[in-house]
Amino acid sequence: VDINGVPPPAVLGDFEQIVLFAVLRLGEQAYGAAIATELETAGGRDVSVSAIHTTLDRLEEKGLVRSRLGEPTPQRGGKRKRHFEVRPAGLRALKASYRSIRGLARGLEHLLEDRS
Amino acid sequence: VSPPPLARWILARLLDRDRHEALTGDLDELFARRQAADPRAARRWYWRQVAAAIRDAADRRRHARRPPASGDPMLLSFLGALRIAARTLAAQPAFTAVAVVTLALGIGANATVFSWVNAVLVDPLPGSTRSGDLLEFAFVRAGENSRSVSVTEYRELQRAVPAIAGLAARDDIALGLAAGTRTSRVWAEVVSSNYFDVLGVAPIVGRTLRSDDERPGAPLVAVLAETTWRTLFNADPAIVGAVVRLNGQPATIVGVTPRAFLGGESGLRYDLWVPMALYRHLDGGTARLEMRGFRWLALRGRLAADSSAAQANAQADALLQTWRQQDPMYAEERGVTFYGLAMSDDGATGVMRTALVALAAVAGIVLLIACANLANLMLGRAALRRREMAIRRSLGATRARLMTEMLAEGLLLAVAGGAGAFLTLQWTAGLLIMFAPPSELPIALEVGIDARVVAFTAAVAMGSVLIFALLPAVQAAASTDMQRILRDGGGVVSGRSACGAGSSSRRSRSRWCCSSRRAC
Numbered sequence: 347v348d349i350n351g352v353p354p355p356a357v358l359g360d361f362e363q364i365v366l367f368a369v370l371r372l373g374e375q376a377y378g379a380a381i382a383t384e385l386e387t388a389g390g391r392d393v394s395v396s397a398i399h400t401t402l403d404r405l406e407e408k409g410l411v412r413s414r415l416g417e418p419t420p421q422r423g424g425k426r427k428r429h430f431e432v433r434p435a436g437l438r439a440l441k442a443s444y445r446s447i448r449g450l451a452r453g454l455e456h457l458l459e460d461r462s
Numbered sequence: 463v464s465p466p467p468l469a470r471w472i473l474a475r476l477l478d479r480d481r482h483e484a485l486t487g488d489l490d491e492l493f494a495r496r497q498a499a500d501p502r503a504a505r506r507w508y509w510r511q512v513a514a515a516i517r518d519a520a521d522r523r524r525h526a527r528r529p530p531a532s533g534d535p536m537l538l539s540f541l542g543a544l545r546i547a548a549r550t551l552a553a554q555p556a557f558t559a560v561a562v563v564t565l566a567l568g569i570g571a572n573a574t575v576f577s578w579v580n581a582v583l584v585d586p587l588p589g590s591t592r593s594g595d596l597l598e599f600a601f602v603r604a605g606e607n608s609r610s611v612s613v614t615e616y617r618e619l620q621r622a623v624p625a626i627a628g629l630a631a632r633d634d635i636a637l638g639l640a641a642g643t644r645t646s647r648v649w650a651e652v653v654s655s656n657y658f659d660v661l662g663v664a665p666i667v668g669r670t671l672r673s674d675d676e677r678p679g680a681p682l683v684a685v686l687a688e689t690t691w692r693t694l695f696n697a698d699p700a701i702v703g704a705v706v707r708l709n710g711q712p713a714t715i716v717g718v719t720p721r722a723f724l725g726g727e728s729g730l731r732y733d734l735w736v737p738m739a740l741y742r743h744l745d746g747g748t749a750r751l752e753m754r755g756f757r758w759l760a761l762r763g764r765l766a767a768d769s770s771a772a773q774a775n776a777q778a779d780a781l782l783q784t785w786r787q788q789d790p791m792y793a794e795e796r797g798v799t800f801y802g803l804a805m806s807d808d809g810a811t812g813v814m815r816t817a818l819v820a821l822a823a824v825a826g827i828v829l830l831i832a833c834a835n836l837a838n839l840m841l842g843r844a845a846l847r848r849r850e851m852a853i854r855r856s857l858g859a860t861r862a863r864l865m866t867e868m869l870a871e872g873l874l875l876a877v878a879g880g881a882g883a884f885l886t887l888q889w890t891a892g893l894l895i896m897f898a899p900p901s902e903l904p905i906a907l908e909v910g911i912d913a914r915v916v917a918f919t920a921a922v923a924m925g926s927v928l929i930f931a932l933l934p935a936v937q938a939a940a941s942t943d944m945q946r947i948l949r950d951g952g953g954v955v956s957g958r959s960a961c962g963a964g965s966s967s968r969r970s971r972s973r974w975c976c977s978s979r980r981a982c
Binding site for chain 1: 489
C-alpha cells in the first residue's frame with residue numbers, strides 16, 4: 347500500500363497480459379470463444395479455451411476482472427456465455443505491464459518493429 | 463455434426479456445472495465454425511481442447527489438495543523450525559545417531575522400569591477394577607506383620623469396620639480337577655462369596671459367586687479362569703452347569719472370568735475359584751471354617767466413599783481391643799492395619815517392591831547422565847555454530863526464532879529417542895520374569911504396555927528435552943557481541959565457501975557442521 351493508500355498494481359504473467367488485452371479490446375463481447383478468436387486473429391496465438399477460462403478464474407480471484415453469466419443462445423446449444431469485464435485494478439496492472447514493456451523497448455524499435 | 467461424444471462425456475465428468483456450461487458453450491461455438499472449414503481438423507482441435515482441459519483440471523486438483531500454508535503463525539513458524547531442524551539433523555548423521563541412541567537408552571531404561579512398576583505396584587491385580595486402590599489387612603506384630611486371619615475374625619472385621627465398603631477373603635490351594643476321563647492339577651483360589659464384587663470382576667460366561675454358595679449344605683460350585691475354560695474345556699459355550707470333580711468332590715461350574723483377570727494375589731495366575739465352603743466338602747476342613755485361631759485367609763478390601771484408611775484402622779483397632787478382652791491369644795498383636803495392596807509383603811509386590819524402587823532410582827540417574835552428556839554435545843555444536851547464529855541474528859532472525867530451532871532439534875531427537883525406547887520396551891518389559899524366585903506357585907508376570915506406559919515414555923522423552931536442549935538453546939541464541947563473533951570468526955559459517963577455507967583443523971570441524979545450510 348503506497349502513501350495514498352492505493353495498493354501497488356498486481357504483477358501479471360505473460361498469458362494474463364494477453365488475455366486482459368483481449369478482454370479490453372472486446373468490451374461487451376468478451377466471453378471465452380470470442381477471446382479465443384481474438385487471440386488467434388489479433389495475437390496470432392492458438393490457445394486452449396480451458397487455459398483462457400483458468401486464467402480468467404485466477405484473475406477474478408485476484409480482483410482484476412469480474413464475470414457474469416449471459417442469456418442462453420441457440421447456436422451454443424442453449425448454453426450461457428460467461429462475460430468478462432476488466433476491473434480498475436486489472437486496468438492498473440495492465441498499464442504497469444505495458445509501461446515496463448515500453449520502457450524496456452525504448453530505443454530498440456529498429457530491432458523490434460517489422461518493416462517488411 | 464456435433465463434437466465427439468466421448469470428448470463431451472469426458473468434459474462432463476471433469477468439470478463442475480458452471481465451468482462445464484461456459485467452456486462447452488465456447489467450444490461448441492468454435493467447433494461449429496471450424497467444422498464448416500475442415501471437419502477432420504475440427505475434431506482434432508476439439509480433442510486438443512479436451513486434453514488441455516484435463517491438464518488444467520489436474521492442476522486445479524493438485525492446488526486444492528495442497529492449500530497455501532495458512533493458520534496460526536506461531537504454529538507455522540514452529541513447523542518451519544521443525545523442518546529446518548530435521549534437515550540439520552539429517553545432514554549430521556553421526557551426531558544424530560549418537561544422540562538418539564543415548565536418549566533411547568536413557569528413556570528406555572526408565573520406560574522399562576516404569577512398565578514393571580506399573581504391572582506390579584500400580585495395577586497389582588490386572589483384570590480387576592482399580593486394583594491400586596485395594597487394601598490388605600494385617601496384624602501388627604513385634605517381628606513381622608501377619609496378614610492371615612481366621613474366618614471368624616474376617617466376619618467380625620466385615621461388621622465392625624464400616625470404613626471398608628467391601629471386604630473379601632482369599633487363600634490358595636492345589637486341587638485335582640477331574641473332568642470326564644482327564645484329571646489335572648490346578649491352582650485354585652478359595653474365596654469369600656463377595657470376592658468378585660470387591661475386586662470388580664464381571665463374568666464373561668454364567669455368574670461368579672453369591673452368598674448362597676457359602677450356605678451350609680449348598681452344593682459345591684466353581685468359577686473357571688478363561689484360560690482353564692479354553693484349555694481344559696475347549697471354550698465349551700455350554701459349560702455352565704457342567705459337573706467336575708475337585709479332589710473327588712462333585713462341583714458345578716457356574717461361570718468363567720475374563721482372560722485379563724488372573725486372581726487375587728499379584729504375580730500369580732489361578733485356574734479356578736471355589737467358595738470357602740469347599741472345606742465343608744473336604745475331610746477335616748470344617749476346623750478352618752469354625753476355629754477362631756485357625757488363620758489362613760488374606761483380606762482384600764475397598765474403602766467406602768468418603769472414608770480413609772486411618773478411619774478403617776481406628777475401627778479395626780477398636781475391634782482388636784474387644785478381642786483382647788475376650789481372648790488371651792491377641793496379646794501378641796500390637797495393632798491392626800489396612801494398607802495398599804502395593805505395600806503387601808506377599809505376591810509379586812512383596813518380592814519386587816524394593817528392587818523396583820532401587821531400579822527406578824538407577825534408571826533415573828542413567829537418564830540424567832545421558833541428558834548431561836547430550837547437553838554437552840549440544841553445547842559443543844552450539845559453540846561451532848556461533849558465527850552462523852550471529853550472522854542470522856544480524857540478518858534479522860530473532861533470538862526466539864533461533865531458540866525455537868534449537869529446541870525443535872531437541873524435540874526431534876527426543877521423539878526419535880522415545881520411539882527407540884518404545885521399540886526396546888517391547889522386549890525389555892518381558893524381562894521382569896527374571897526377578898521371580900523359583901517357586902511351585904503359578905507365577906504369571908506379564909507386563910502389559912498400556913496407555914500409562916506410553917504416556918510415561920512420552921513424558922520422560924519430553925522432560926529430557928528440557929534437560930538436554932534448553933540450556934544449549936538459550937546459550938546459542940544469547941550470543942550477544944555479534945560484531946566480535948563475526949570479526950574473530952568464533953565458529954564456522956555453515957556453507958560451502960567457509961567450509962572450503964581455513965586450516966585443516968578448521969576444515970575437520972567444518973565437515974561437522976558445514977552441511978547445515980539454512981535460510982534465514
